[in-house]
Amino acid sequence: MRILVAGMGTSGYWAAHLALRQGHEVCACDQRTTADLALDLSKLLEMGLVFYGGSESPGLLEGMECLILSPGIPRRSALVRSAMERGIPVIGEIEWGFRHAKGRIAAVTGSNGKSTTTTLLGELLGAHFSDVRTGGNLGRAFCEMVEGSTEETWFVLEVSSFQLESLERFKADVAVLLNITPDHQDRYARFEDYQAAKGRIFQNQGPSDFAVYSTTDKAVAAFGAATPSIHVPFTTAGELPEGAFVREGRALWRRSGGEELLFRLEELPLPGVHNLENALAACLAARCAGVPEGALAEPLSRFKGLPHRLERVGEVRGAAVFNDSKATNTDAVLKALTAFRSGVVLLLGGKDKGADWASLVPEAKRCCKAVVAFGAARDKVVQAFKGALPVESYATLREATGAALAMASPGDSVVLSPACASFDEFRNFEERGERFKAWVREARTP
Template sequence: MDVKGKKILVVGAGKSGISVARFLMQKEAIVTLTDNRDRDKFNGELDDLLASGVRAELGSYPEVAPGVFDLVVVSPGVPPTVAPVVSARERGVPVTGELELAWRFARTPFIAITGTNGKTTTTALVGEIFRAAGYKALVGGNIGVPLVDVVEDYGPGDIIVAEVSSFQLETVEFFRPRVALITNITPDHLDRHGTMEAYTAAKAKIFTRQGDGDYTVLNYDDPKTRALAGITPGKVIFFSRRHILEEGVFVHKGNMLLRLGGSATEIMPIKDIAIPGGHNLENALAAAAAAAVLGVSPALLEQTLRTFPGVAHRLETVAEINGVKYVNDSKGTNPEASIKALEAFDRPIVLLAGGRNKGSDFTEFARLARQKTRVMVILGECAAEIEQAARQAGVTNILKAASFNEAVLMAHGAAKSGDVVLLSPACASWDMFKNYEERGELFRQIVYDLK
């Protein structure tokens, strides 16, 4: 992809957009960065970029037309309905995203991982498996570093393990991972995609360009994900914790087994997997399948699965204070993720929930909360919506907090020895925070201060 001398508009001046603008400047493109926020909202974050020669159109968007711009690169957090993206598509100006841009400049095979829940843990785990196998492995994308920042540091003998979101997949065109993995598909981001069909179609773009020699790893236990086996051009490999598979990675009599074109080989007892919970067993099965199809041995899979501790902000134990365990599950940004968090504990829970709803229904989440929680502390933009669902489900002990700090202190005050104080909001963080990481880090800090 030759961008030298091309006039390129980067829409969205967040983490991804800044990385893209910097990358394109290094490729000698003529770059304009635009955002609907005024420059004073960035607290100097753009100063170095603008000093390097990037032009800025901040506070409003420039006109997009052929001759004015040759390409538009849209950040994943920017919806496709914004004016510059709509204008570009109407007027024939190509539109792409950071994931596709990174792919065009990559020389390295990709393992791409998406899904509603579990993709961060699975991505990090796959990266650890390949590092243990002796690979130089990049873990990035929707987790950690934007791919364009580092993609050219990796060669044909390395591996790139990329977490990819439905937002990133909306703008791919030629993206073709060697392994495409979908953990599961449950309702999420319906405020952006509108329908489950549109959301599923965005996820399915992960494998659209696959062909001979490529693999699609799918969750056999999730009907929406299993159904995608009929449309992927890649070779399908399933994983399952509930069924014995003719081919794939599955559980039988308490053991994880691998079967690829022959007899089944035992990988390890599932009780020895380091990360806890049934959802993490699914993540471990998925990661093992993605690595095994590229030749990683069962012994190396076992080695990593026995030691991998999990990822930050996902069922992360922060501290134990006076017999109360404090757990950071800020990564629980939708009801399904928080349901899995609630299921992971067999002791009374003081639950902190609330934030920005992404078009989700809280009914099932509230029903489980009725069974698992002793106290609910609700906060954020959709607190009233969660409270309504909780009361309809029969939850009566509900506390309302005006701020995040107050919510954590309320939970601390309500907790008794033997309880778990669980931050698992079932919502996005964007009403109060930049991202779920910032929310989880503040929870950590408040708990440390309590300790």
């Protein structure tokens, strides 16, 4: 088969690698040239890849039988439209990996919390099963992981809305939908389009599969309830007739056979209601995957979370400092703030993604003493918080970090939870978080 892979980031690279290993004739294209790509294509070129750099022209589709689309390329692009007009199948890297994988799949999506939930679920399964492979939108590409898989393999995949757009046959044995809040307005013209993409996590499930979903969000609950699979709902707000909830410091799973203790809240090492929700979802998914009752607490208690997710960096002159660089939308910030009672100096800013800044004001007034705005979105942040809280504005995160640390008193908390993308100053949220931590370490040095 003649295949064109569009986009040569991590997903495209490993989709092309797998296709070449399978004996297909593979071409790839990217708007960047070979010199601009983060990955070295020399191995793929040796395997027979033909690469067209600096172009994603529809003319490259001539003679192609399949287009494998990297998640960063929207389906409204000229390349995709041309492929569909020509009757060429358009699939994503996750779909291509699925067609070559053996074993079972647990897939996780949501606007926020999916990386933490995916990683925790991978560790819970890894404590019981011998071959557990975690990746997808997080870390390793699915196509990289499929080689050597067997019927005993468990794949634990984080799947983004961009990846969900291009699924066809993909099916998760256990699918988890955490939440859907406004995000990626630069990609989706309507919030309903974004919701629909997230809801595809339950696509193709049957009566022996499991759908784990939150009932707090009405859209999430509707997607979960509409699946023909086994329903496994959860909430942190009240109790459910059937499903998981919290009562008197214990996370419980109520089913027809009674109530099962999943874990005690004191065994969860991560702060915040959002991490309680992540833990509920991961533990339910693990039980659905076959981890025995009573086997969750020990691996859960060892879980330390991920970098850049409300990560405690240390203290500067008696003030605790937290790196929550992964919080790239307002809902993530709201969830982070639930971990604090008062005394927060909140760093907000970066490249705006269409955030509803006003939605942050009530919760920020509850627990924040000041807001420090930075980056391209700083004027919008200042406008939203003017008159509600003391707010200062700086062009760069480095300047803002110094100001925030200077504002904080002993017992306060300085929290970078920006509600924005990082691309105005940094390559990604990871670089932003690492730079922030480095500046904090400098401030701690006498």
